[in-house]
Amino acid sequence: MPMIRETIVTTVGAAGVVHIAPLGIIQDGEEWIIAPFRPSTTLDNLRAVPFAVANYVDDVRVFAGCLTGRRDWPTTAAGRVPVPRLAGALAHAELEVSRITEDEQRPRFHCRVVTLTTHAPFRGFNRAQAAVIEAAILVSRLHMLPRQKVEAEMAYLAIAVGKTAGPAEQEAWDWLAEKVRQHDADRDGA
Numbered sequence: 567m568p569m570i571r572e573t574i575v576t577t578v579g580a581a582g583v584v585h586i587a588p589l590g591i592i593q594d595g596e597e598w599i600i601a602p603f604r605p606s607t608t609l610d611n612l613r614a615v616p617f618a619v620a621n622y623v624d625d626v627r628v629f630a631g632c633l634t635g636r637r638d639w640p641t642t643a644a645g646r647v648p649v650p651r652l653a654g655a656l657a658h659a660e661l662e663v664s665r666i667t668e669d670e671q672r673p674r675f676h677c678r679v680v681t682l683t684t685h686a687p688f689r690g691f692n693r694a695q696a697a698v699i700e701a702a703i704l705v706s707r708l709h710m711l712p713r714q715k716v717e718a719e720m721a722y723l724a725i726a727v728g729k730t731a732g733p734a735e736q737e738a739w740d741w742l743a744e745k746v747r748q749h750d751a752d753r754d755g756a
């Protein structure tokens with residue numbers, strides 16, 4: 567089974583507009599695979615500008631924010647690719663698409679690592695941070711998952727948040743919980 571690393575991927579489109587998205591990138595030997603769902607801005611951007619940056623962050627508000635309409639995170643120039651990195655990233659990997667494996671649902675962009683740069687030490691995750699990342703994955707799949715599964719998993723994850731969250735983790739959790747509530751209300755109203 568391949569290893570998947572949860573990252574924040576930055577890409578740019580032909581017009582130079584930066585897109586920030588949480589994505590699990592797949593390890594493939596020395597390369598990484600980015601496999602965005604169709605349709606998506608990340609997919610369109612990788613086709614237009616075949617470079618990306620995998621940003622390694624410990625501020626889980628970035629994961630939650632990207633899924634709840636809060637995508638305005640500061641960026642700065644990366645070193646060797648024409649895509650910016652997140653200014654707050656602890657580290658980043660600059661990626662160049664080397665080939666594409668087409669797929670009806672999730673094309674796979676095989677990427678070579680151009681460079682890997684560390685900016686700050688990683689001090690580890692607390693359980694609330696891990697719970698927020700898992701909740702963010704759930705929120706990204708609300709349209710595909712049964713309501714009962716989402717409710718059960720959110721209830722379990724809430725235990726870790728309640729016991730170990732600092733202010734940033736609590737804020738991220740609140741954004742995601744509101745997104746789930748809104749999704750449920752929209753579904754009930756339909």
